[in-house]
Amino acid sequence: MENTTATWPVVRGDCVPGNPESRIAVVTLASHMEPDVNAAIWGSCKTENLGAEKIVANVISNSNIRYILLCGSESRGHLAGQTLLSLYKNGIDENGRIIGSEGAIPFIENIDEAMIKRFQRQVTFIENIGLCDGGEISRIIEEYKNKGDPFPEPPIMFQQPSSRCLFSMDEVDADVIVAENVFMDTSCGLIYEVD
Amino acid sequence: MFRFKNKQEIANIAGVKIGGNPGELATALAGTIFYEGHSIVEDKNEGLFNRVKAEDLINTQASASDETGNPHLVHIFGNTATALTNYVDFVSEITDAPLIIDSPDAAARMQVAGYMEEIGLVDRAVYNSINMSITPKERDFLAESDIDSAIILGFNAVDSSFKGRMDMLENGGGLLDKGLLEIAIECGITNRLIDPGITPMGNGSGISLRISLAVKAKWGLPVGSGIHNAPSSWKWIKEKRKVDPLAYRMCDVGSAVLQQAAGGNFVLYGPIENASLVFPLCAMADIILTESAPFENLTSSPDHPFHKLI
Numbered sequence: 001m002e003n004t005t006a007t008w009p010v011v012r013g014d015c016v017p018g019n020p021e022s023r024i025a026v027v028t029l030a031s032h033m034e035p036d037v038n039a040a041i042w043g044s045c046k047t048e049n050l051g052a053e054k055i056v057a058n059v060i061s062n063s064n065i066r067y068i069l070l071c072g073s074e075s076r077g078h079l080a081g082q083t084l085l086s087l088y089k090n091g092i093d094e095n096g097r098i099i100g101s102e103g104a105i106p107f108i109e110n111i112d113e114a115m116i117k118r119f120q121r122q123v124t125f126i127e128n129i130g131l132c133d134g135g136e137i138s139r140i141i142e143e144y145k146n147k148g149d150p151f152p153e154p155p156i157m158f159q160q161p162s163s164r165c166l167f168s169m170d171e172v173d174a175d176v177i178v179a180e181n182v183f184m185d186t187s188c189g190l191i192y193e194v195d
Numbered sequence: 196m197f198r199f200k201n202k203q204e205i206a207n208i209a210g211v212k213i214g215g216n217p218g219e220l221a222t223a224l225a226g227t228i229f230y231e232g233h234s235i236v237e238d239k240n241e242g243l244f245n246r247v248k249a250e251d252l253i254n255t256q257a258s259a260s261d262e263t264g265n266p267h268l269v270h271i272f273g274n275t276a277t278a279l280t281n282y283v284d285f286v287s288e289i290t291d292a293p294l295i296i297d298s299p300d301a302a303a304r305m306q307v308a309g310y311m312e313e314i315g316l317v318d319r320a321v322y323n324s325i326n327m328s329i330t331p332k333e334r335d336f337l338a339e340s341d342i343d344s345a346i347i348l349g350f351n352a353v354d355s356s357f358k359g360r361m362d363m364l365e366n367g368g369g370l371l372d373k374g375l376l377e378i379a380i381e382c383g384i385t386n387r388l389i390d391p392g393i394t395p396m397g398n399g400s401g402i403s404l405r406i407s408l409a410v411k412a413k414w415g416l417p418v419g420s421g422i423h424n425a426p427s428s429w430k431w432i433k434e435k436r437k438v439d440p441l442a443y444r445m446c447d448v449g450s451a452v453l454q455q456a457a458g459g460n461f462v463l464y465g466p467i468e469n470a471s472l473v474f475p476l477c478a479m480a481d482i483i484l485t486e487s488a489p490f491e492n493l494t495s496s497p498d499h500p501f502h503k504l505i
Contacts, residue, residue, distance in 0.1 A: 012397055014430055030231075049352040050398055076231075076274045077299015095370055096353040104299050105328045107352030107370075160398075178408045179357055184197055189489030191458075192200035193412045 003150045004064040010061045010158045013054045015043025024067040024144040025059060025123075029081045031072030031132055038141045040065050046075040048083035048103030055084065056111050056119045057158040063151040067144045068123050071131040079103040081129045088125055091116050110160055122151045197459070201415045206386035208293045208344045209319045211266040211389065212496070214460050218485035221499045222477050223419070225268040225295055226256050226467030229282050231439055233466070239426035242278030246285065248398035252467045253289045254265035259474035262335075264498040265481065267470075268321065270295040276306040283307060287316055293376050295346070295463075297323040305336045307401050317341045324348040324390065325379050328368060337382035345384045349406060350392030357402050360391055361409060376414065388461060389418045395428035411458050419461030422450045427465065448472045451495055455480045478504055 004020050004091035022040040041058055045051040059065050074081045090099035091113065098106040104173040108116075126140060176184035183190045198216045205214035213223045217454060229236055229244060237243040250264040260267035269286050271294055273279030279298055286294060292376075296311070298304045302370070304322065311320045322337065326348035353370060362368035364375050371378065379387050391406035400422075409420040426432055426446040436443035448469050451462045454475060464473045478500035485501045495504075 012430065013395070014428070014433075020308045050394065101387040104301075105326065105350065106325075108352050109355055163267075178405055178412070182255045182409045190200050191197050191408060191412050193409075 001154055003155060005061040005155045005157050006097060008155075009041060009058040011054045011057045011160065013051070014046075015041055015054070015058070017041050019145070021061060021064050022141075022145045023064060023147050023150075024069060024126075024141055025055075025070045026071065026137065027055060027081075027084070029070070030071035030075035030128065031084055033072065033132065033137070035136055036141050037139050038138075038145050039069075041082060044072070044193055045084065046078060048078045048080050048098070048101060048106040048185065049108065051080050051105055052084050052087055052098070052106075053111050056087070056115060059123060060115055060118050060156045061178075063122070063153060063155050065122045066148050066151060067126055068156050069126045069128060069140055069144075071128045071136065071137055073132065074129050077104050077121065085125060087116065088120055088123075091120070111158075112126075115158070118153070118156060122181055196397075196401070196456075196482065196489070197458075197500070198488065198490055199411050199415065201412055202445045203411065203415045204387075204417065206388060206417050208268075208321060208386050209291070211268065211293055213266070213386075213419075216488070217455075218481070218501075219456055220460065220496055221263075221265045221481050222459065223268060223461040224260070224451075224470075224473060224477055225270040225461065225463045226252075226274055226470050226473070227270040227297075227463065227465055228252060228286070228467045230272045230277070230466065231274075231433040239273075240278060240440065241357040242275070242281030243275060244282075244285075249285065249290055252470075253286060256467055256470040256474075257290050257292065259470045262438055262503075263474045263478035264496075264500045264503040265477055266292075266498075267473055268293045268295055269460075269467070270297060270323075271356040271428040272297045273303065273307070274298065274300065274327045276300075279303055280310055282363070283311060283316070287319070293319045293321055293344070295323050301328075301330065301333050305333060308340060308342050309336070312341055314481035318343075320344065321346060321386075321388070322384075325375055325382065325384070327351060327368075329371075329375075329378065337384070340383070343383055344386035345382070346388045346390050347377060347379050347384075348392050348411075349375070350394075355394055355399055355402070358404055360402065360406055364389070364410070375401050376416075384388055387416050389414075389416050390420050390463075391418065393420050393422055393424045396425050400425040403452060407454065407457040407459055417460040419463065421465065422454045423447050423463075423465035426450050444469070444472070446452060448476060451477055452480045455484060461462050
């Protein structure tokens, strides 16, 4: 069984892959530090919505990852660290709101409940919010990088849905299309909405 | 280049006019001061900072505004009510420009908005922002206050598509009992500035430009954004910055023009240090957009860069 998806990491962001075989991923929250290549992936997480989503996506697509070290400074207001822990402990409600998060806009868009449950089963958090000591972080990575076995299920591929218009160009009679019902007549430069 | 068929509303915030068709009014520009990581801040919780440097930054923006004709606003960011209060006290003494009050902490925003009301600055306050996380307490506060200007953030964290964000504005997208536009009216907001919300590059950063056009086509409201947040979250340019800082700065500053070309009426251009670059750039764009207008009857203000700089 392959433990990582064919292309990994599956979503890009402010993160760098290290050793994909490693058992530990490092989230430095609002802090930027030099990455340690012994971690599977290393990156910041400043937002309580898109940032949290990206971490779930990149973790469940690599079954080797069993631990997440949460370190660095918390992002004020967004509270991405507190939000990640809430997502891990409580999941989301029917509206996609992360239960228990105190962040400003703690909603999940592209990750479904099954993915969150997988995330909850796959990893254990090592809570060290506020830790910025590179030496201590490297020590923790060293301790956990080979600890235990990979998660005994295949990685889950994550694909961001397309946000493009679903209608065909042939269906509309306009020369410039802004949205399904917003057009521009380039002969006179008018932008207008059609009911 | 184009014009909206729908009537365009023009907000008037302490004499600063924002809105209209492309080329009609100069783009209003807001630089951010005391932002996260700003070198002039000495204690971000207490709101202690280097006052000489802060005054210099605000005056540089004001001078650039005088020179080009692009009105300016000062976007004040603070983590706590204490810090924000200190910042407002200071900035309001330096400039008469409108002040955008921004904090990730809703309680801090409300406290400082209330403070501005108490000390007679409420007409200069722009509440940032009314968004999908607005609470009943915040709605009640705004409704009872005299705050009449706010940025309405169209960001939809559950559905960041074009439709999801438009729905958030129009009907709450199934997450709120009504749309943010209606909520803003109930809160007494007459100057509704729409920010479609900038997501990172790779996560739909450009959707905000289409929403800018659609908002103006549908509701005729002033639109703008902090579009510099797109390049500032772009990993490639951040790496490039280490060897070529100018390349990063060019992308950061230059992104403002995209918002202008998409019908934008205001730009939250990011660090106020960039004022000396942003104002000439946006003035240039305003002049070219005015000359691109398809109708002759646009009434540019005499302070428009087209009249001041040509």
